[in-house]
Amino acid sequence: MSALADMLAAGGVVVLSGAGLSTESGIPDYRGPIGALVRHTPMTYQTFTGDAAARRRYWARSHVGWRTIARAAPNAGHRAVAGLQERGLVSGIITQNVDGLHQAGGARGVVELHGSLDQVVCLGCGDLSSREELHHRLGRANPLFAAQANAVNPDGDVDLSDEEAGRFSTVGCRACDDGVLKPDVVFFGETVPPDRVGACYAMVEKARVLLVLGSSLTVMSGRRFVLRAAKLGIPVAIVNQGPTRGDDYATLTVDARLGEVLPETVRLIDARTARSPLPVSAPSA
Numbered sequence: 568m569s570a571l572a573d574m575l576a577a578g579g580v581v582v583l584s585g586a587g588l589s590t591e592s593g594i595p596d597y598r599g600p601i602g603a604l605v606r607h608t609p610m611t612y613q614t615f616t617g618d619a620a621a622r623r624r625y626w627a628r629s630h631v632g633w634r635t636i637a638r639a640a641p642n643a644g645h646r647a648v649a650g651l652q653e654r655g656l657v658s659g660i661i662t663q664n665v666d667g668l669h670q671a672g673g674a675r676g677v678v679e680l681h682g683s684l685d686q687v688v689c690l691g692c693g694d695l696s697s698r699e700e701l702h703h704r705l706g707r708a709n710p711l712f713a714a715q716a717n718a719v720n721p722d723g724d725v726d727l728s729d730e731e732a733g734r735f736s737t738v739g740c741r742a743c744d745d746g747v748l749k750p751d752v753v754f755f756g757e758t759v760p761p762d763r764v765g766a767c768y769a770m771v772e773k774a775r776v777l778l779v780l781g782s783s784l785t786v787m788s789g790r791r792f793v794l795r796a797a798k799l800g801i802p803v804a805i806v807n808q809g810p811t812r813g814d815d816y817a818t819l820t821v822d823a824r825l826g827e828v829l830p831e832t833v834r835l836i837d838a839r840t841a842r843s844p845l846p847v848s849a850p851s852a
Contacts, residue, residue, distance in 0.1 A: 568828055570819055572835035574804050578656040579775025581793055582648055585663045587781025587807055591826045592668055593635065594719060596781070605632040609722055612757035614691065615749065622747070627714070627735035629726035629750070630705050633698060635719040636684055642745060644780065645672030647829030656836070659770040663782060663789050665722070665752045678767055680759060680788065682752035684723045691746025697764040701738070701748065708736045723750070759788060771796055779805040781825055793817075 586596035614621045623830045649672045651657045660677045662669055665684045667676045714731045740746035753759050771777055777796040784790040784805075790812055796803050797816035804819040805811055806828055814820050821828055 568821070568835060570804070571804060571821055571828070572832050572839065574776050574802060574819060575651065575656055575778065575832065576836045576839060577775065578658070579773075580651065580657045580778050581659040581661065581770050581774035582651075582657055582662075582780060582784065583661045583771075583779050583789060584669065584780040585782025585784075585789060585807075586647070587666055587783075588644050588648075588662075588825055589639070589642075589666055589668055590781070591644060591824070592639045592666075594639055594666055594668075597784075606696065609720070609755045610724070612754035615754060616747065623735055623737055624727070624729070624732040625724060626737050626748075627712075627732040628727050630702065630709075630712075630735070631714050631727065632719040632723045632725040633684075633702050635725075636723045637699070637702075639666060639668060641668045641672030644825035644828050645669055645674070647833050648780070649673030650833050654833075654836070657778075658774065661767045661770065661792065665750075668729050678770070679761065680763060680767060681751075682750070684693070684750050684752055687744060687748050688751040688772040689718035689746035690749055691740060691777075692743040694740055694742035694746070695751065696741060698750065700741075704738050704741075708738050709734075717820055722752070724756075726795045731738055753788075767792060771798060771801070771827075776803055777803045778808070779803065779811070779813060779817075782811065782813075783807065784811045785811070829850060 585755050590596055610625050615625060648669065650772040652674055660669060660674055661680055662677055663680050665681050667683055667685055685697050687698055687701050712735055714727050719725050740748055771792045779793065782789050784793060793803055793813040793816050802818040803816055805813055805817045806825055808822060808824065
């Protein structure tokens, strides 16, 4: 942690976060030892758009899972990132997560690479609506649907039987009636909008340090930013539980829980700069 504090203390840090940052908030990652991919195959864009029965199953599972996502609270890791930003040390935050917990923890200007589960888009007319509004609409359309699940997946859905999902009724777009509704996130098999990728590259290229938090960097969506930083000679620090596909490019790797490492790193930076500590806690309402 001392070495990490040394890297971050001079500022100019761009954060790239993944699902491992949110596991301590009760949202599992995909690729950890008990990650969701062990038991669950995520919905692909091609299946979602091409198969009405698959969409019904998705929305049934997602309707149940949204209760957990909506209740999830930022953890000490999220709050520490916001604390580093408040101290002027973090110049940008890119997250692969779709849970909104960076913002709930006090961070500002977060680029959500894969979108956000709290919005819904109509694939027909493009109308954007809130997920909470859709949750209430689906609840009214399914007054007797009482399926429960023990765990939510990173993409916000849960595992339900085909029988349970088959009893679920979907709803159409509030604006055009019959448009297909999709969470405003990038599904597996879908492409991240090029302008969003370009903005992230620009952020990384101006960084003094790229700090990777809770990402295995298995897919190119996040790993490309590590590759760009390494190519430009920008130091990369990776904090994750377990190895990542970016370790060979890293100046520093830390294998530990983010909720422990990050607050301690903030404390060390404050001590070294003789700065009065700012609270690393949930923002007041």
